[in-house]
Amino acid sequence: MDSFLFQAFIYLLAAVVSVPLAKRLGLGSVLGYLFAGIIIGPYVFNFVGMGSEDVLHFAEFGVVMMLFLIGLELRPELLWRLRGPILGLGGLQVGVTTLVIFLIGYLFGFTWKISLAIGLILALSSTAIVLQTLNEKGLMKTEAGQSSFSVLLFQDMAVIPILALLPLLAAPILGFTGHSTEDDHPAGFTIEALPGWQEAIIVALVIATIIIIGRFLVRYVFRFIAETRLREVFTAFALFLVIGIALAMQIIGLSAALGTFLAGVVLADSEYRHELETDIEPFKGLLLGLFFISVGASIDFNLLREEPYLILGLVTALIVIKLVILFILGVVFKMRRSQNYLFAFSLAQGGEFAFVLFSFATQNSVIPIPMADTLILVVALSMSLTPILMILNEKLLQPRFSTLDQRPESDTIDEKNPVIIAGFGRFGQIVGRLLHANNIGTTVLDSKPSQIEMVRRFGYKVFYGDASRLDLLHSAGAEEAKLFVLAVDDKDKALEIAETVRKHFPNLQIVARSFDRRHTHELMNLGVKVIHRETFNSALELGASALKLLGFRSYQAHRAALIFKHHDEKNLVDLHEHWGDEEAFLIETRLKNQDLLELLSSDEEDKEENMDHSWERPGTS
Secondary structure, three states, X not given: OOOHHHXXXXXXXXXXXXXXXXXXXXXXXXXXXXXXXXXXXXXXXXXXXXXXXXXXXXXXXXXXXXXXXXXXXXXXHHHHHOHHHHHHHHHHHHHHHHHHHHHHHHHOOOOHHHHHHHHHHHOOOOHHHHHHHHHHOOOOOOHHXXXXXXXXXXXXXXXXXXXXXXXXXXXXXXXXXXXXXXXXXXXXXXXXXXOHHHHHHHHHHHHHHHHHXXXXXXXXXXXXXXOXXXXXXXXXXXXXXXXXXXXXXXXXXXOHHHHHHHHHHHHHHOOOHXXXXXHHHHXXXXXXXXXXXXXXXXXOHHXXXXXXXXXXXXXXXXXXXXXXXXXXXHHHOOOOHHHHHHHHHHHOOOOOHHHHHHHHHHHOOOOXXXXXXXXXXXXXXXXXXXXXXXXXXXXXXXXXXXXXXXXXXXXXXXXXXXXXXXXXXXXHHHHHHHHHHOOOOEEEEEOOHHHHHXXXXXXXXXXXXXXXXXXXXXXXXXXXXXEEXXXXXXXXXXXXXXXXXHHHOOOOXXXXXXXXXHHHHHHHXXXXXXXXXXXXXXXXXXXXXXXXXXXXXXXXXXXXXXXXXXXXHHHHHHHHHHOOOHHHHHHHHHHHHHHHHHHHHHHXXXXXXXXXXXXXXXXXX
């Protein structure tokens, strides 16, 4: 069966089966999608055949929507503020990579036009795979994540001038050997037949129209639709907007993805930006998954079987060249070593725009079709290898080099105070400020250079160091200190520090921050007596506010919160004896929850009988 519906069914089934397995094995969803594409592709089970190109064209819309959502996050003033890393790091990456590949191609006997076209196309990396992988691993906010994003942003914007440049590199000797443009211009109109100056005017007018409509008209349409309170109409208009812009850009021969990216930037200041993100996000995620599967299915294993050494050599060369260039740029821009490795391994592949650009290059007689087919396979394989490269970096390089980066020489501590605070983030700062306000001296330790730099600007004295290191604790005066405040924002590190302090400084009292009940029990196992769950009290206050909004009197809401707090803290201690015996722990938890319901009910009855309007119940203060 080669119907479009059957093809789509197979793609969705492959995604549902493969991605959870890949996630369970720690490989990430992108690699799961790519493997699924290979398995259902024409060279393994051949579930997708003649109709696979239709699904690929459909799935490419995931890239279009992803760039639209990226554009929504980039307000013009933010773009201006990031112009340094975008133009500097991104511009150098594209420029240097293009130059190196151009020189290699030229040395191997290709014409300068072919070499330049190949260099420009292979300089690009995969926005879809890199951002998906970094987001999954929670690395987007890191130095490497932000640098990768800046480079990808420049690359995406560079596609427009590359598309404009490729026709100028056309080599008449090749002849017109590209594919028919009927599918590329569904309306039957192409501006390619027009004189160059007319073509340029039409392109400029379309882009200007997108900017003007997005800036001045679309928000009023969104406001009108929002007033109907019909969510599906809002979603339909959001999709209509993306598809309409993509179609307009396609008709004038430019990248649909770049057009929607531009529209996203224009709408970034709109009050409906978050609503647009919410509506389009599910479609983007699904279509991106289909796109990754399509990439896997499009890998031509016949060509790989015919020229295995050539193809694998080219893939290796592409990855190594980009790795070296990216690493050198990271050194130039003074990235920490672990971040530099992450940055280099993230972007050392070809990009999805290569499929479009190589096709465009063959249509314009810039690159011969056999050469383009080979390079498309190289790009697809490099994209497939990216998640594996990321895993190798994570498992082999990061444990070695991140230790070197994150643990330079600790600061020399030249003071002794009654209180030591480990961790000076959003939690530890509140504790430290309260103690400082009451003239209590503290020695503050933190292991994040960026955090230390930030709080030092506000006048706080913070020492760099890993509080789990015994030598640092001695330097901080742990023998003479009265109290150790454990406020680090890493569960495992908190347990490591608590164990070190309890073992080597048994007389030093510990006040610890915990993240949840499980973490609390783990700290209790280490002998920590005073533990505060970081969100417990604020959640209680919010709960009391909710009760008041639901009609409870203030004293009633306050008493209910106090009863709940007293009961929960007592239960936490009582249940600890069952920690490790899951069945007994669950049974006791259910019994304690029932006790709480009865306790709150009896308190309400006592108040009614005795007219007790006090703010505290005896024993709960």
